[in-house]
Amino acid sequence: MNSAKDVDSGGGVDSKSGVDDMKDDADADKADDSADPDDLADTPVMYVQSSVSGAAKILVVGPMGVGKTTLIGTVSEIKPLSTEATMTKAGARLDTAVRPSKITTTVALDFGRITLGGELVLYLFGTPGQQRFLPAWKDLARGALGALALVDTRDLEASFDAIGHLEDLDVPFSVAVNAFPDSVLHSEDDLRSALDLLPHTPLVICDAREHKSSVKALISLVTHLIETITEAS
């Protein structure tokens, strides 16, 4: 049985050359892992590259505090749109403070864009995790090709809603465990069984603050989507 650590961030990504090309290009496009999304305000190239031949709407889902805003900000080649708002006492009855240090929350959505392999543009829509945003969440799911479901192993149950909604709405997804320093280590088998994942659903570990790791998580999803579409046709 593999330890959760062994669920390499590339897990679930096969070595198809096209996918590797995507990874390399995405890495080259943004080599600096520590890039501050705010720096992108000065980035002149904001348009979709002329080499792009396809686009996909991708959801980034998960409970509050799991790292959705962070991941989209990490990978986005445009200044990400984020609707973070300071949590107030008014929301205290509704929004459970997941971490004392977390004082903002996404009130509508996050939006970012990443081009993989110079050919495929992913439009990333981060969805608010709170249960009361469920109607908005369903609207956002319309037209989505797939979703990356972020999971925090410190509170697996918090991810059940989002994963359940994806299953209900038939949105194919892959799961990325966003590793926090105090995350509990689980074996891959245990995680799969706790999250009730189908065998073909990719499960990877990522650090939403790291570009390469986050891109790998998205590539695992895209690979899965390509396989799903190919199998269906």
Ligand SMILES: Nc1nc2c(ncn2[C@@H]2O[C@H](COP(=O)(O)OP(=O)(O)O)[C@@H](O)[C@H]2O)c(=O)[nH]1
């Ligand atoms: N240590 C660690 N902290 C993270 C990671 N991802 C996000 N965070 C922090 O966790 C907090 C919640 O992340 P955020 O992206 O706002 O979560 P969201 O509610 O899902 O959008 C922020 O303070 C992030 O800086 C991670 O991979 N590792």
Ligand SMILES: [Mg+2]
């Ligand atoms: Mg957020």
